[in-house]
Every structure is written in structure tokens, then in C-alpha cells.
Amino acid sequence: MDFKVGIIAMPGAALSNKTGSFANEVPVFMHKTCTxxxxxxxxxxxxxxxxxxxxxxxxxxxxxxxGCGICAEECPVDDIKMVLVEK
Ligand code: SF4
Ligand code: SF4
Structure with a gap:
């Protein structure tokens, strides 16, 4: 099978494909309680x-x-909020 376009096959592979437009939510780093x-x-x-x-x-x-939200989920002090992207 020959995958060429639009396939993200491995973790971290997005760095070779701009995938930002996939996100329905993005993180906001609040800079309030960060440790x-x-x-x-x-x-x-x-x-x-x-x-x-x-x-x-x-x-x-x-x-x-x-926009997976893992960063916000894992932040131990809730200093990252996910917000909807207006499209
Ligand atoms: S962990 Fe956070 S910054 Fe990384 S892709 Fe997911 S939402 Fe985006
Ligand atoms: S996970 Fe939260 S507390 Fe830790 S560095 Fe990131 S924003 Fe700061």
C-alpha cells in the first residue's frame, strides 16, 4: 500500500505535516499557577x-x-485550559 498524502502514521509525525487545522480546540496556557x-x-x-x-x-x-487536550489533562495545577476554535 502506498501512503503519500495526509497520513499521520507515527507519534510526532505531525512535525512534517502542518496539522493545526485539524484542531477543534486549542490549549490556552494561563501562566497563573504553573510550577x-x-x-x-x-x-x-x-x-x-x-x-x-x-x-x-x-x-x-x-x-x-x-487539539487533543492531553497537555491540559496532565497539567497538575490546571494552568492549561482548552478553548473552542472558531472556524
Ligand atoms: S498535547 Fe496540547 S499542545 Fe500537544 S497536540 Fe495535544 S492539545 Fe496540542
Ligand atoms: S504541566 Fe502545567 S504546571 Fe507543568 S509546566 Fe506545563 S503548564 Fe506548567
Whole structure:
């Protein structure tokens, strides 16, 4: 079978395909209670969360986020909220 276009076959493979338009929801990093634990970075299946332990400022790359919500689910201090994308 010859897959060429639009197939995301492996975790993290979205980095070679802009998948941001798939998302119905996107995370909002509130920057209020963040402890800098980095769990959002570790758990994001696409590797699109980035941030800094020292400043505790985290964000994500909307070109590749698929809106799965795992980052928000795993944040131990509820500092990430998922919001609907208006399309
Ligand atoms: S919702 Fe969060 S965990 Fe899911 S792809 Fe986007 S940034 Fe990564
Ligand atoms: S998981 Fe939550 S507390 Fe931990 S670094 Fe990410 S936003 Fe901050």
C-alpha cells in the first residue's frame, strides 16, 4: 500500500505535516499557577509545547497542535485550559 498524502502514521509525525487545522480546540496556557514541571512538554504527543522552567512561561505551536487536550489533562495545577476554535 502506498501512503503519500495526509497520513499521520507515527507519534510526532505531525512535525512534517502542518496539522493545526485539524484542531477543534486549542490549549490556552494561563501562566497563573504553573510550577514549571514540564509535564505538558513531556506528554504532548506531537512535541509542540515549549517553555521555560525558570520563567514558567509555556506555549504551543498552533501550526501543529491537533487539539487533543492531553497537555491540559496532565497539567497538575490546571494552568492549561482548552478553548473552542472558531472556524
Ligand atoms: S492539545 Fe496540547 S498535547 Fe495535544 S497536540 Fe496540542 S499542545 Fe500537544
Ligand atoms: S504541566 Fe502545567 S504546571 Fe507543568 S509546566 Fe506545563 S503548564 Fe506548567
Amino acid at each position: 514549571g514541571c514540564n509535564l505538558c512538554i513531556y506528554f504532548c504527543p506531537e512535541g509542540v509545547v515549549y517553555g521555560d522552567k525558570k520563567t514558567k512561561i509555556y506555549d504551543f505551536d498552533s501550526d501543529y497542535c491537533k
